[in-house]
Amino acid sequence: MSEKFKLRFEFEKSGRIRFISHLDLLRVMQRVFKRAGVPLWHSEGFNPHPYIAFGQPLSLGHEGLCEIVDTALTEECADPAALCAAINAVAPEGLRMLRAWVPTRPLKEIVYADYETLVFDAAEADIPEMLSRVTGEKCVVLKKSGKKFVELDIIPLIRSVKMEPAAEGVRILSRVACGASKVLNPQYIADGAVGRQGVSARHKRICLLDGEENIFC
Amino acid sequence: MNEFEKAERFLCEVQKPARYTGGEYGEVKKDLSEVSVRYAYGFPDTYEIGMSNLGLRILYGLTNSIEGVWCERVFAPWPDMEEKMREHGVRLYGLESGDAIRNFDMVSFSLAYELCYTNMLNMLDLAGIPLLAAERGEGDPIILAGGHCTFNPEPAADFVDIFLIGEGEELNREVVELYRDMKAAGRSRAEFLSESVKIPGVYVPAFYDVSYGADGCISAVTPRCGAPARVEKRIVRDMDKAYWPDTYPIPNTEVVHDRVMTEVFRGCTRGCRFCQAGHVTRPIREKSPDTVVEQTIRHLEFSGGEEVSLTSLSTSDYRGLQEACDKLIAYCEPRSISISLPSLRADSVSMALLERVSKVRKSGLTFAPEAGSQRLRDVINKNLTEEEIEGACTNAFASGWNSVKLYFMLGLPTETEEDIEGIAELANRLVFLWRQNAQNKNRGLKITVSTSSFVPKPGTPFQWFGQNTKEELEAKIAFLREKMTAKAVTYNWHEPEVSCLEGIFARGDRRLGAVILEAWKRGAKFDGWDDYFDYGRWMDCFAACGMDPSWYNARQRGMEEILPWDHIETGVSRRFLARGWEAALRGETLPECSARCGGCGADRLKGGKCDV
Ligand code: SF4
16 A cells, blocks of 8 residues: 555635535535646555545535645645645645645544534624523524424533624524534524524634644644 | 616515626726727527526627627526516616616527527516517517527517527627617617618517418518518638627526536538437537637637537537547646536547546436437437447446436327337336346445426428327326336436427417516516426417417328428528438438438538538
8 A cells, every 4th residue: 555644624604605515516626636636546446546535525505714635645745835825726725725734633632613603593682681681591492303393401511602693693602512522513503592493693613722722633 | 886786685585686786807897988889699598598608708798899889788687686676666687887778779589499488588578678578669688599499489589689690600700780870870779670681680570461361371571671581690701700709607506507608610511310419500610729729719718617518419420529629638637627517429539539528427328319209310310220229338347337317208209109118128128238238236226217298499400290199198108117127227207288288389480479478478588497387377378369279290291381480591401301201201310411411401501612
């Protein structure tokens, strides 16, 4: 097997491209690497495939400002900044590599994420009630699981939550579980706060954090 | 807030929202201060289908290459998206800008098949554009339409301002440039329409009066406003010099075909009498192998694609195939790019080539004998003999292939029970050949026989033929089902209803506009999709409009009858088609163009001999 040089990228997925699914993102990444001529390492065997692993999948419709993707090259990357620039030149709108480095920590050390959520169906006056709903002992929302809905108590999955008025509604800043074992989609905070399923909201993942709540890198 | 920004609020609630966002690599964005004409390239089907279309890649690039013109894409939203758009008052928007196409200068529709008419209407309605050309005025976009359906544009005549007949590389540019220049000069919509008919290939249906006789047939088609009596289709004479885009939008989400596609020639040398494409795309014009290779590499490098397909109606007939493939293999192999060659004949040369280009997956072999007996194959001029099929299968079975797909049509002219039985017999003979020749029988054999129902199309020697009725076709399917006894053979058939409807519109006249409008009002859309096609509803609409559908599809036309599309010239003469019809009835074949020019007349458009 050829030698493998791991490389970690921090990237942004914002604007219109937030509407592609995680699976599509994987395909787009592969295409972009190919167009940029990135010397991707491939597994051996009948159906060789490259190594591409994401920190945490980003839900369809969510923007991410510091997403993580790991990959492996067949050679050492001499100039990560130049590589990022080469990739960005052939990437679709909204997908942008911010930096690249040789990883030292495994992806499974990601435990939390910070989100900024804009709730459209709410106003400043609603903030106290919204906040009390998601900071109480228990806050049960309906979570989609396959074709059914199941009840989920979101309180144990919320690390912290703040709210502030915004031009288009209410902004929620939350730190939630975002690891291999526990994960919370911030849509459920919006649903829990408003007290209704399927609240109209827009989400942005601001950063990924480790168990000590330091930025993961 | 533009339309896309309004839609963003609910996009997460619809299936596959990436279809409605634009923003792909290769999308063209322009600075509005440098744009004087806004153009929407409309595709009346889903994003996944439209984005797999080579025509879109070419015409999108072409239109955007015109100075001062910004061409955006727009597809038919799936009904869940449509519902949300209507609920929130979002108008159909161009994917590039997110702006309502209502305010564009021109909206074109690519009409590839008859069942997309209701989608065109639905898109116009979602855009907020009046559906009827007669109701559009100053300030409304000019509605254009091109594509194979326009070789009989009449059923859509009420809805379209300008039909673009034939190939678009030169025609579309001329029309858009004329519009741009007349707009700059402050000329009106009406003035533009009148002026446009001076461009060969432009058909403005409103400028033609159609009158009918007591028998319901057309008695005269009279042009007005300086429109030509006959509109001749446009072609590109030299394929090596024709426009080919450097870039095109690469979808971010999965579509039907994401691969690089390079057309190797236009037209067809075969002359199968049922085939509309083979006739209306004539004369035969090839690209040189060097052009094919250069254009393919250009798109592979741009897209980062891993698969290329060389397309045409019959790629084995491309004289430069060996040379082009040799050069492409040299480029593709070291880069793990695969080459696919659809519509390859099952002759030995092609098979050898196929083995070389594809990373040999010995699974499927495909043949389209179209008819079950040699007699009927002669009628339809399908030059594929039993010996050829059996020879190819014998070789293929011996070298490890173990599945064969066979395609046939039911309802061809002069068809008898023996012809239909012949389909089952051919399948049985292949089972026998496999038993004799297969090296390894453990894996078993799978033969799939599929039948579709024949739809007579304009511009072919069968354009006069009365299509089999739904009942006749259903009886034929039932008959064949009974004959299909071998265990290794699976029989699939298309329900005839879709073909019957297609048969109505394929040869319809402009009186059908009322039925299309009625069907749309009653909710018809995505008629090409099984989930949405509703034959009963269509029949109700015919009844409501007081029209007899069988007059359009099942009626044998008289050879002297004025046909609704007679004033649209494909280059193939009506005399040649009539000769073909008579020869078909006598079971006489026509040699293919490479052996001898059959004198169809299309070479006149080329101004020289065909590339055969
Ligand atoms: S002009 Fe002759 S060679 Fe050309 S397409 Fe017609 S029949 Fe064939």
